[in-house]
Amino acid sequence: MTRTSAVVGTGAIAHAHAQAVVDLADRARLVGAVDVDPGRAASFGAKWDVPVYPDLAELLAGARPDLVHLCTPPGSHLALALECLAAGAVPVVEKPPVLSLAEFDRLRAAEAEAGLPVVTVFQHRFGSGAVRLRRLVAEGALGRPLLASATTLWFRDDDYFAVPWRGRWELEGGGPTMGHGIHQFDLMLSVLGRWTEVTAIAARQARPTDTEDVSAALVRFGSGALATVVNSLVSPRQTSLLRFDFERATVDLEHLYGYSDANWAVTAAPGVDDLAPLWAGEPVDTPSGHTAQLAAVLDALDTGATPPVTSADARLTMELVAATYASAFTGRTVAQGEITEGHPFHDRMVGSGAPWPATPRDEG
Known part of the structure; x- marks a missing residue:
């Protein structure tokens, strides 16, 4: 069809x-x-x-x-x-x-x-490496997840923010936590599942924005796994990194704006048999990207299934964004499910306001 x-x-x-x-x-x-x-x-x-x-x-x-x-x-x-x-x-x-x-x-x-x-x-969910990793986790082949990191170190200069809607809470919603690093930590959530709490910091280090240009968070998951999430737009050597430490192996991904199977690495824990045969299985090498996600959407529509990413999936990711800002701007740990109607960070990612002065363009 x-x-x-x-x-x-x-x-x-x-x-x-x-x-x-x-x-x-x-x-x-x-x-x-x-x-x-x-x-x-x-x-x-x-x-x-x-x-x-x-x-x-x-x-x-x-x-x-x-x-x-x-x-x-x-x-x-x-x-x-x-x-x-x-x-x-x-x-x-x-x-x-x-x-x-x-x-x-x-x-x-x-x-x-x-x-x-x-x-x-959220096209990074659909590269074959991510699909294969989720399958191995579901099968228990890698053991229990223990520790993870999602790091987005990108660079955007001042001219990038000359576009009127960029860097404004009311038009873009947030900085790299909202619009850049979200790809990496969404992929992390697709592997590790539901998060339970987050403690975060954020800052405007260098860019002419009203949003943050750097954030860092510590996240706890329902499985007991812990993770760090770092989002930056001030990093001259750009890279995107994901690392998962399981009981039986470490799985790494390094890329910039998209990956193939060549960007992944699997390291077995001492005493564990080589896991390369498991990683070499299906699906075949499919790069992350819009084509891979659209194909999955069409597959679902053709069979009457709900297309990935579901709105429930996307809300959990958006809730982590809101909780990161809420924790960073209030100085307290925020639990999953806490930000509901009436909470200041439910209506706006900036809540009652960022803890730094307005820029001249904000006042103008």
Whole structure:
């Protein structure tokens, strides 16, 4: 069955979505695009041979897509996703899906009312290395998880934040905790499962933002495993690192913006037989990326299953973001399930305010 897709927001990340649809041409087809910048929309339409519509309402009415890929700034995601659900289209939402847990809960309510899934783009879950690791963990082949780390050390200069929506709580929702490192620790959560508490710090070290540009957290999991999570936009030597220490092995991943099987390493504990044969099993080498996630979404839709990542999965990740900010800004440990309606960090990731002075652009 061929599913039709449309793209809203035709900036850089939209091209990754378009490429994913083209990569799956036997199963998916681009039928429309929208952007607030007509020139950018026209260029996108010409490159991908897709008609351009003046707004989402006309796209939904004219193209009637099965899926709508939302590639706009985070502050617009909720309204656009609600419009898609009301029209009977599945929203495929770039990270972060919305600006707060309150917005995410509104989205989940609309999802339930429409009877359609909302898909959050967490493409690192879908590379073959991650799929294989989750299978080995479920089978108990690696033993109990003990310790983990998720580290996103990236570099964004001041010019990066000249884009009006970047680095603003009300438009982007947060800094690297919300919009950059979220890929690494979401993958960590997909392996280790439900977290139970977090203790964190955050700072604005160097960038002209109202959000943080660095955060660090200690996370405890229901399994008893402990983890560190570090998110940075001030690190000149860029890298993305994940490490899992199990009873029987250490599993490492180092990459930057995407990985293949070559980026993973498995080290057996002393006295444990070589685990290479287990790691060499299925699935075959599939890079992480939008194509891998879209394929999994189409598989689910074709069988009537709920596509990964479910809204429950995405909410747990978003809740860790909120708890990291809440812990960093209040100086206390925050438990999973604590941030509910009425809590200051439910409505805004910044809660009642960040503990550093406003920048000149905030005041202007």
